[in-house]
Amino acid sequence: MSDLLKTPLYDLHVENGGRMVGFAGYDMPVQYKTGIVSEHIHTREKAGLFDVSHMGQAFLIGPDHETVAAALEKLVPADILNLGKGQQRYTQLINEDGGIIDDLMVTRQQDDEGTLYLVVNAGCKQGDYDWIRKHLPHGIHLEEHSDHALIALQGPAAVDVIAKHCPQAVDMAFMDGIASQFKLGDEDIEIHISRSGYTGEDGYEISVANDKVRAVADALLANDDVILIGLGARDSLRLEAGLCLYGHDIDMETSPIEAGLLWSIGKRRRQEGGFIGQERILREIAEKPSRRRVGIKPLGRAPARDGTEIQNLEGEKIGEITSGGFGPSVGGPVAMGYVQAAFASPETKVQLIVRGKALEAEISRMPFVPHNFKR
Amino acid sequence: MKNAKFSEDHEWVKVDGDIATIGITNHAQEQLGDVVFVELPEVGGTIAKGEDAGVIESVKAASELVAPVSGEVVETNGSLEDEPGSVNENPETTAWFIKVKLSDASELDGLMDYDAYQAFIA
Numbered sequence: 001m002s003d004l005l006k007t008p009l010y011d012l013h014v015e016n017g018g019r020m021v022g023f024a025g026y027d028m029p030v031q032y033k034t035g036i037v038s039e040h041i042h043t044r045e046k047a048g049l050f051d052v053s054h055m056g057q058a059f060l061i062g063p064d065h066e067t068v069a070a071a072l073e074k075l076v077p078a079d080i081l082n083l084g085k086g087q088q089r090y091t092q093l094i095n096e097d098g099g100i101i102d103d104l105m106v107t108r109q110q111d112d113e114g115t116l117y118l119v120v121n122a123g124c125k126q127g128d129y130d131w132i133r134k135h136l137p138h139g140i141h142l143e144e145h146s147d148h149a150l151i152a153l154q155g156p157a158a159v160d161v162i163a164k165h166c167p168q169a170v171d172m173a174f175m176d177g178i179a180s181q182f183k184l185g186d187e188d189i190e191i192h193i194s195r196s197g198y199t200g201e202d203g204y205e206i207s208v209a210n211d212k213v214r215a216v217a218d219a220l221l222a223n224d225d226v227i228l229i230g231l232g233a234r235d236s237l238r239l240e241a242g243l244c245l246y247g248h249d250i251d252m253e254t255s256p257i258e259a260g261l262l263w264s265i266g267k268r269r270r271q272e273g274g275f276i277g278q279e280r281i282l283r284e285i286a287e288k289p290s291r292r293r294v295g296i297k298p299l300g301r302a303p304a305r306d307g308t309e310i311q312n313l314e315g316e317k318i319g320e321i322t323s324g325g326f327g328p329s330v331g332g333p334v335a336m337g338y339v340q341a342a343f344a345s346p347e348t349k350v351q352l353i354v355r356g357k358a359l360e361a362e363i364s365r366m367p368f369v370p371h372n373f374k375r
Numbered sequence: 376m377k378n379a380k381f382s383e384d385h386e387w388v389k390v391d392g393d394i395a396t397i398g399i400t401n402h403a404q405e406q407l408g409d410v411v412f413v414e415l416p417e418v419g420g421t422i423a424k425g426e427d428a429g430v431i432e433s434v435k436a437a438s439e440l441v442a443p444v445s446g447e448v449v450e451t452n453g454s455l456e457d458e459p460g461s462v463n464e465n466p467e468t469t470a471w472f473i474k475v476k477l478s479d480a481s482e483l484d485g486l487m488d489y490d491a492y493q494a495f496i497a
Binding site for chain 2: 030031035036037038040232236301302303305325326328333355
């Protein structure tokens with residue numbers, strides 16, 4: 001275990017009884033003392049604080065926005081050119097076969113013209129950086145932002161908590177991202193804050209220097225409404241919210257169209273293309289993909305996990321679950337996975353093969369719990 | 376629990392005559408976290424030491440109830456299927472899993488006593 005990396009909040013996790021596990025090369029808390037279910041429910045009802053410092057943060061830097069955006073648009077299908085200042089967008093790095101190298105958040109900096117702020121998955125970051133650098137034209141470079149931690153404050157109470165320290169954040173809309181200050185006593189700590197997250201709830205993600213993150217975390221945790229949340233509840237929250245987990249619901253083989261991420265591909269990009277892997281993606285937009293990511297609701301109590309075979313009622317394999325477990329807010333099992341397009345309509349009855357037994361389930365709309373974003 | 380026997384798979388066994396009541400230890404439920412699903416064997420069936428005798432699923436993962444002894448299942452605690460969370464609350468009392476009629480009482484000798492189990496999980 002000694003070769004696992006530690007985030008700057010490692011001591012905070014241990015002091016709070018975090019049960020530490022290896023995740024993407026980092027020693028991370030899967031849960032704290034009260035457990036996954038209560039952490040999950042607390043986030044949906046009040047606010048939870050997540051350490052996501054293991055994720056990769058980087059800047060893509062060039063002479064001006066148009067040049068940097070054009071360079072990134074070669075690698076992702078989202079419209080980056082028309083991203084407004086101080087706005088964030090979800091997109092994917094696409095490989096030559098139209099599969100997903102990683103999914104990421106891209107923010108156009110409010111002041112720094114010609115800088116895009118990227119947040120990528122922990123387990124993918126080195127590969128992402130290598131891939132991006134390999135394809136960058138002269139004059140644009142990628143700068144890793146590894147001296148900064150990243151924390152997420154998620155839940156309906158997040159706005160009132162953040163208001164005490166960063167009043168500017170109150171009026172931000174979902175997917176706004178700006179440089180700001182976190183007021184702590186007499187000190188103004190420099191932060192980058194976005195109104196986003198991965199729980200389906202309103203909330204913020206705060207990037208702050210490694211040596212300041214503990215003070216910020218402690219200040220947030222001083223509020224009665226805020227508790228620490230581990231990776232276990234992070235997973236159950238995002239699953240109920242219908243959000244993809246890289247390496248499970250999306251990977252090098254799946255395309256964004258199969259994954260139901262067409263919404264993240266700008267109209268201009270659908271028409272013009274101009275990105276690596278576009279052949280498959282544009283074809284699937286035109287012809288519809290042969291398989292699709294869907295929500296799956298087991299009708300009994302037993303959870304169906306990643307890798308579970310999905311069959312039609314005739315007992316033929318039609319797909320596989322890619323994420324599945326218990327949804328604490330739903331109060332029962334929830335899952336997502338890929339099925340042949342003919343079986344992808346909501347309420348289609350299917351069966352799941354769990355421990356050799358066929359369990360009743362149906363295709364479900366997602367999210368399983370309504371999103372609560374500040375639009 | 377002082378009189379119970381314990382397996383390395385963190386089950387406890389309390390014996391009354393030739394009937395053994397089986398559950399999971401407090402340590403086991405702590406390790407599992409929130410239990411959200413329990414599957415029990417059929418009454419009248421048999422379980423064999425070391426083999427799967429049920430399923431316990433937490434939010435994170437599924438695990439097996441490994442039979443600590445062999446015998447015929449004479450009763451199961453159906454309330455666990457409706458309220459799996461009781462395994463977290465009362466693992467060593469009301470949230471027992473199954474009762475079996477022992478087919479080989481000498482299997483009990485291979486289990487740990489209370490002190491040995493405490494040392495095992497320390």
